[in-house]
Amino acid sequence: MGRLLPFLLLIALISGTAAADSFYLAVDVTSDLGGANFTPWNVARNDSSTYSLELSLPDGTPVNGLHRMDGGDWLLSLAQPADLGGLTFMSNDVVRYDPINGSYSVYLDGEALGIPAASRIDAVFLEGGDNGTLVISFDVRTELGSDIFLPGDLAEYSAGGFSVVLNGLASGLPASANLSGADKHGGAFLLLFDASVTLGGNSYLPGDIVRWDGSSFSLFAADPNWPSGSRARAFCMLASPGDVLPGLTMTKVTGSPKLQLTWQPSCSTAAEDYGIYEGTVGAWTSHTAIDCFDDLNDLTEIIAPQPGSNSYLVVPYSVNAEGFYGATRGVGIRTRGLTVCVTEQDLTPCP
């Protein structure tokens, strides 16, 4: 990853615009994406329509809902029942997959909550980080108690029950529209549909990701070479980059004015690199990016300090966003740098 990031940032600098946000997706039929085939049980990572294999589930496990947790686990729903790790999961369950241990567990038991067996969960995400609120969608009209959820709605699970957090009809979706994937990013909903849809006078294709900010729809991401006949059936954004754990140390390099900074990893597995910021002691909003790449990915860098009394911060980031500033939490959220390594910031709390 250490080499991919500079490449992507270089593209962004050359083009003069921010690189498109990266995300994960799964397709409904085996599809050629950027020259490689992906099956419905593959999770692909999309970096500006360049695709790489991120996760491969057992054959016959078609992904329907997809969410990446900051701690590295995946939340999944399945387009058909499957046996995974000795457990049988139905299409109205949410599965938690730990890719380090290769283990599966029940995150949401659909039957126990009264979700009809015929109602497949077709979108899944957590709002507010790994300890946040689960949000789902169904693929058919679903009655739970006295509540009715349409395929274009998003429902959150809280205190043992579901409530609508995105009302499709009230937001301007056609009654026929089915949300087949969703996430939240920068305060807006990102939505995927299982068929072409016209919203606010604009047409969107099954591979497009549509942004809904509460008042209007806009195109968030589209691959101009998306294969006809394929749908993206699930997608999610990269997890949040988090905050470095306490323990930043500075040592003088022997026989040199340079300093060696060594820091702890981020609380989140989504930190892909780290930015070093230098400021003037006492001027707590003066910090500016002096090095945006942890060469060798070894959580240490040697820097040439400016004259005077300086302070240093290390900020984790992904291609999409920077995380928190500061080596310790509990000191308040520091302001962003005067120059930054990544344009966006994501302050989702650590797991």
Ligand SMILES: [Ca+2]
């Ligand atoms: Ca789906």
Ligand SMILES: [Ca+2]
């Ligand atoms: Ca749906």
Ligand SMILES: [Ca+2]
């Ligand atoms: Ca390094």
